[in-house]
Amino acid sequence: MMELSLTVNGRPFAVHVDPATTLVEVLRDELGLTGTKIGCDRGACSACTVWLDGEVVASCMTFALDARGKQITTIEGLAKDEQLHPVQQAFVDHDALQCGFCTPGMVMSCAHLVERNPACTLDDVRGAVSGHLCRCGAYPNIFKATLAAAAAMRQRKSGGGT
Amino acid sequence: MSTLQWIDAKSVDEAVALLSADAHGTIAKAGGMDLLDLIKEGIVAPTRIVNLQHIDALRGVQFAQATGLRLGALTTLAEIAGNSSIRERYPALAEAAAHAATPQIRNAATIGGNLLQRPRCWYFRNELFHAARQEVGREQAQYGAIFDNSKTTMVHASTPATALLAYGASVHVAGKSGKARAIALSDFLLPPDFNRPRDTALANDEVLTHVSLPAIGANTRAAYHKQTERDSYDWPICDVAVVLTLANGKVEAAKIVAGAVAPVPRRLTASEKALVGREIDESVAAEAARAAVRGATPTEKNSYKVPILETVIRRTILAAMA
Amino acid sequence: MSTTDQRDSRTVLTGIVGDSLQPIARNIPTDEPPELPPNAELRVIGKPVNRVDAIPKVTGKARYTYDVQLPGMLYGRIVSSTVPHARIKSIDTSAAEAYPGVKAVHILDRILSIAQLRDASAEANERYPLVRYNGQPIAAVAATSMRAAKAAAKLVRIEYERLPHVTNLEAAMRDDAPVVFPGPVEQAATAGGGGAPPGLPQKGNLRGPARGGLGGGGRGDVQQGFAQADHVLSREYRTQVQTHTPMETHGLVADWRDDELTLYASTQFTLSVRDEAAQLFQLPKEKVRVISEFTGGGFGAKFGIGNYGALAIHLSRKARAPVRVVLDRREEHASVGNRPSSLQRVKLGAKSDGTVTALQVESFGTGGVAAGAGVGFCHTAMYPFPNVSTEHYDVFIDAGPSAAFRAPGQVQGIFALEQVLDEMAHELGMDPLALREKIDTNDVDDARARKVERRIGAERAGWSRRRPPAADSGPVKRGIGVAQSQWAYIVHGTMTCEVRIRGDGSVIALTSAQDIGTGTRTVMAQTVAEELGLRAEDVDTRIGDSRYPAGPASGGSRVTSSITPAARNATYLAARDLAARVAPSLGAKPDEILFQDGRVFARGRPDRGMTFVEACKKASFDEIVQRADRREDYDGYRAKLGDLHISRHGIGGVQFAEVAVDTETGVVKVERIVAVHDCGRPINPKLIESQIYGGVIQGVSYALYEERHLDPGTGLQLNANIDQYKIVGSREVPKIEVHVIEQLGRQSSTDARGVAEPANVATAAAVANAFFNATGKRIRTLPMNPANVLAALRADGGRS
Structure with a gap:
């Protein structure tokens, strides 16, 4: 298990994960951010798309450890102050x-x-x-x-x- | 319980040392696309991941008119597709990168990892068939090889490789005690094999550091086409890269490579010969295309690929001239 | 609740708005609300209202079953067979049970969703259910994390005694083929349809023949019919196995408590989950509660609890903790449903003037280890051909069971029927539309609708610009084709809606029905709002809970046809109740009270009214609660199969396709579809357009790309993923133009009918007919991928 700090929608989070854990698993299972979905778990349906430093990535094909030090934006962080994007x-x-x-x-x-x-x-x-x-x-x-x-x-x- | 260990290598030397120390359980990781896929499918089970993402020496795209192009191993497919020098000078490569996978994957997948990925053969990608350590179901190979397929119908999965080969690219690797070597990409890629840990000439304790492409002459024309069933996101039926050097309107030199039609991307020398010394028109292009598919040995299920390949070669030659 | 059987004869306007409306007399139950005028005169119904639950969906707040997280919840992982046909000799779960984090392991003792032996004793002595397909669920593990559950599941050791298997339709039809079932089998229908006629003969892997279906069986004498024909065509059509591939895979969260079983289900029918769970676990229905807030697609495959659901419940009971079992993509493809394949031998006879004299269809299809692979009811139900014979055989193979899939059977049947009619039109030198005009003459609403739809569609699609076949000289050839749709107009038999008006002016409407993406909440809200003069968003709709009044299945295109009349009837009663309370303060009689634009007033005196909220407050009541049923159709039904009530009238639709065929690569592009449809009274044009887009796109996907590939050696689905199981993506979506007519059938208090399935029925046939117009060659095999297209183009003439 490894200690991991992530910045999600501007907020810092610390979690303990197995290194094989994907970003979407952390978002959903550790942080309860279930807006991001898994459709295929192989990067082929892009239901798991989040922004990593402003670029779209498949969070099911991203090691959580590769998201260290990056700004992660999920669907929950898109609307600002209840104002829809x-x-x-x-x-x-x-x-x-x-x-x-x-x-x-x-x-x-x-x-x-x-x-x-x-x-x-x-x-x-x-x-x-x-x-x-x-x-x-x-x-x-x-x-x-x-x-x-x-x-x-x-x-x-x-x-x-x- | 999983005992997977993760180490962020700070340098190429450190990564090489870690790989040397445990050649079997340790896997180097760049973008991690193929590695994650293989782990999820139960095809590899590393005990240690050496993360290369923090090694600055593996980054960067450098272009100089005189010396050509250098792509750090961590260069993403999106970076290649969007780089203005590459788009201008090596358009076939830019096109190949732009048509690989999905936008999301292109943002994370690296050129190093792309060249090292395992085949997408649906037998290879299922752990059930790895117990037998051999390829099965040759008759189901509708997307498989139509040349050189007596041993395997699996084809190498990299489509950028098709363009890189047409540009005469080399792969540079670093090994133990600072030993670096350059390998022509044509020698680097090996026929996919269930019984090998990789389908390249990379050794267990080596790290792919960069890819180099020779300089491009002023009279070069190039084109690339990936033929798929769907345009959105699909694996190729075949892909073709054409790089032509012209002199006085005639072809002085030609390099034509087709992917997904043989275990490794195939240099189409018969097509090249048919072009050299000639002015290209429809019939010359058609003749060159025909020459390429002579001797194809398709299976019952993939014989449809033969006329498609012929068409794509002809069209891509003409596109290069357009 | 209204229960009177009294009827009175009312004069109502019926027909197609903008075409012709005629007054007719109809016997209507006395307590049904007055007939609604055409949509143009309504305020909410018939308007393109935004989906009322869109915001939670675009913000990620919508909670699907897959998102349910309960305190102490465990993660379930299924152990599936890795062989296609075998007897299980032993199962060793000890290593899995010892794995850290594992709380329960369960081995299935019966397999749901597959055909069942007529004589169960044949396998009564088996220790474990026989394995009949690769990917058949065997056991499951529940652990504190998915990672642990997966690791432990791999430790379950299963020893097989392999049995001979067969995974190919034609191979399975041979006399010496390995036999999938040792004796005859039966398959009951699910609430979503499917199933197979009972008691049919079975020999080897062939079960049948089944004759007829909803169309009522064959008629006349086909031999005599063919003798009268000037032209007879015999053709063979093949369609592939298609998997549903909903974006949310099948899943269930089971929370077993001593006093109640709560199930969170990704389902198309909450009550089917409740009923199956109650039956399997021998619980009273009221002790099982099913919750389904959002379902991420279903397309016919999500009924009942399934093996995965049974496992979740067993594990929860054993572990005494909630357990979530959600399938991964591979399991989804392999084990929870698909559209069966078909091999259809069609013979059509016609006179030179286009009069069809006979239609004969012999069909074979495989739904793997499930029965019910028929090719629909179009042959007898769509056109009044005098002589029709249909014989269908199910063919069993060692592959995952089929399930109802968006217009089950009819999609396959219409692909062949509408193409053979196109072939006959060509043979006769007739315009395909003129041929339809001649033969599409049943005295039913769908035929009346199609007549108008042909005219509108021809104009919009530019049918008059249609060129002779193979008119383009270059390698890319373009063409246009047409095909007609038919689906049953279905009503759910048990349908109640409850409407509550609260003293503060808020309005709540409830039904147990779920939403799979069709807009259940929205059409219910619109109906309630129309009656109360409110906006759809003013109505708080509560759905997806088996404790609410019984609602319909989301299958058979029956949600809107079932819910809206019940919602209107309940709201009508509530509104009359409120009117009586408000009338005195407005100095009016209750029947003078109108609800409009958020206001309540007496007829002719809008200035003296008040807002709806003021009216409720002034009337000073706690809550008005009214329940009403969806009455049976005023003219009754053609058939009642359990809760599946089927009208004599169908739903029509006509689609025109424009394609471009690259004859050198075999790549077909569908460039444009004009889809003209009917669904009774359109309740929400925006949502209907969405449904039709979806039907057309799935139809294009079926026509061009989708196909399940099985490995003959192991029965494993080779492309059980999203990239190699090929589905239309963004760049394959044609330009789609939708036109919906308004047809007032006057069979219910809203006249609403469904459209989800009708939109999916004709597309593949329209594309195939356009392919012929483009190339002059017929493609009778799906999918129209490069391999099949190049083979069709190589074929001799249009006849092979």
């Missing part, structure tokens, strides 16, 4: 989810995209979620929602909006 709000408005199980991961990837590239295109959105699986088939609305959120962010950044 524009991508979260757009997912609600455009019904970009059905069963909802892949949704936290999808939101993390789409939010990453629009923050990086508010001028993103449909192809960019398809690319951003190309490693995700939504078995319910919410994709068309995920595309619409993400593009709408990007438009909202552009407007906000340009100081526009009402």
Whole structure:
């Protein structure tokens, strides 16, 4: 077992883990942050997507020890002060989810995209979620929602909006 | 109970020393993608992990027009795909990196680990078949080799390797007492084998430090295509990298490599010969492609790969010229 | 609760809004609420209201079974067979039991979900259940961590006596094939459908023939029919095994206490979990409580407790602690359901003018160790062909059991039927739509819907631009195709909704039904809100608890058709109750009181009204509680199979597909789907569109990519993962255009019907027909992956 300090959603945590433990196992089983899901546990469905120093990673394929010293952002840390992230709000408005199980991961990837590239295109959105699986088939609305959120962010950044 | 130990190596020498001390139970880890997969599938059970992530000497992308490209072993696939020098000078490599795995995996997977990964053969990836220590189910190899497949139908899983081979890349490894060696990638990759701990020339006590690519001439054209069933995220039916050097509109030299069609990525010398000294058009490209698939020995389930490979070679040659 | 059998004849407008609505007389139970007008005149029903439980889903707060963490909870890990067919000689659990952290080990003494021997005595003396597929659960371990449970599970030693096995449909059909079951078997339906007709003959691995199905069996004389035909086509179609692959795998958390068993279940039917657990563990139903806050997809496979659930309960009882058993992805693929394969030999006879004279179908399908691999009811139910014969055989192999899967059987059947009709249209030189126009003439709602849908779809899809087959000269060839859908309109037999209006003006609606992603809470909230003049988000919907009034299964596309009438009926009663209390203060009679836009007022006097909350406070009551049932359809049903009540009317749908076929690589891309559908009265266009997207995308995935691969030597599923079991990803999603018609069938107080399954039925056939239009070649084998496509393109003509 090894002692491990992690910074999750801006807060420090210390846990004891076996070195083979993955980041998602720590988030879910040790920290109770069950918003991050495991769909395949092999990095092939991306339901476990979190941000590591602002980059999307598959937390099921990340050794927890590799997350030391990095800023970990999970779905629980995306909304600020109960204010939904524009991508979260757009997912609600455009019904970009059905069963909802892949949704936290999808939101993390789409939010990453629009923050990086508010001028993103449909192809960019398809690319951003190309490693995700939504078995319910919410994709068309995920595309619409993400593009709408990007438009909202552009407007906000340009100081526009009402 | 698990007794897995984790050590953060501070230097290449320390990592080599740790690997030398226990060549069987110790595994070096870079991005950890394949290692985690193999551990989860019960195919490897290391007692000690030597983490290479904190060794700065293994990082960095360096490009110089005169000497070429140097990729530290820890360079991620995302870094390769996004690096402007690589995109400009080694576009086939950038494309190959961009089409490997998922965005999430590309952010963590390293080029070193990518070259060292084990095959994705569905027999290899199941511990049930490791008890027998041999490949089984050859007739199910619809994604397997159509050349050189008398011993195994498993194919090497790295797709960046296809592009790296076309650029004449070498792999650099460090061993005991500071001993470093460079190995041509074509010699480094070995046919996948259940009975070996790895499918490369890397020794148990060596660390892959970097990959080097020779300088690229001004008249070089290159293209890469990974043919899949799906565009989102898929393993290849085949992938092809083409690197052409032109002189007066004619091909002076050609390197064409196909992956996922033989146990190791296959240099298509017959195609290369068909191009050298000629101006490329549809029919020349088609002729070169045809030459490549002569002598294919597909199984009943993977014979469909032969015409696909031929198509992809032809299209990729033309794409390089476009 | 309303129980009267009195009926009165009401004149109601029925038909398709925007097409034709006719007044007809219908006998309706006296206490049913007045008929709703078309959606255009409503405020909440029929509007694209946001999903009421979307926020917990986008913030990660939604708690799935997989997320349940209870104090002292243990983690269960299943030990599965590693051989395809064997007698278990011994099981040694001692090392597992001694492993640190292990609290309980349990060995299964019977296997659920698979076909059961008609004569159980044949294997009554076996010490352990026989192993009949690789991945069959045998035992399970509960430990304080998943890591410990996994390590301990590996220490369970099982000694097998191997028996000959067979994992391939055709091999299993041979006379000398190894036999999966030693005698005839039976398979009861689950609440989600499936199952097989009882008492059929069985020889070797072949069980059947089954004749008919929901369509009521064959009719006429096919030989005579073929004799009358000018053209007869004989074709063979093959479909593959598809696994459900819900994102949340099957799982159950069992908390066994002396006084009560609480089960947290990822399920499509809370009450099926309760009933099966009560039966298996011999508990009174009221001592079993099932909770399902959110279910991460099901698609037909999540009914009952399953072997994993039985193990969780056993372990919890033994360990005296809550135990969570959640399958990993490999176990999910291999052991908890799939859509059976099919081999369909179809013969179709028609006259030169398109009149179909006979249809004969002989089909074989394997659901592994489960029965019920039929190919649907479309052959007899969809078109009024005079002569029809269907014979179906289940073929057993040593592979995981099938389960109901989004329009079970019908997806396979329609793939063949709608393609052979396309082939006949081509043979006759007829437009495929004109052929459908000629033959789709049953006097039922689905046929009426499809007639309108063909017209709308043809226009939107640009059918008139359709070119002759193989019109493109380059290697990439494009084409367009059409196929029709049919699914049963199903109502759940036992359906009660409770509505509470509290003195503070808050409104609560309850049902035991769960949500698998279709929007159970939302459609219930909309229905209640409409009646009370509120917004959907004003209604607190409580679902997914077996203690609430009995709700439907999420299977058979029956949630909305079952819940909304009950919710409306209960709300109607509550609203009338409230109206009576409020009327005096408004100086009006109760039946003059209206609820609109959050206000309560007397008809014609909106200015003198008050808000809903004010009205409740003024009326000064603690709580108004009303329960009501979903009444039977006003015209009754064609069949009642337990709680599965099936209307004479079906649900239609027509889909148009545009594809691009790369004839050199064999890669097919579906570029566009126009999906025109009906679901009675559409309750929520936004959620319906989502359902149709999902159905189409799963249909494309089935058509092009998905296929289970078994190793012949071991019976192991080779691609039991997400990357090599290939499913549509973001870049394979076509442009999908959805159009939904509003059809008022006037069979219930909301006229709502389902759409989840209808949306999935026609897609593969539409894609196959578009493939023919693109290439001039037929593809009769799924999936349309490069290997199968290149083989089809090489084939001689369109006939092989």
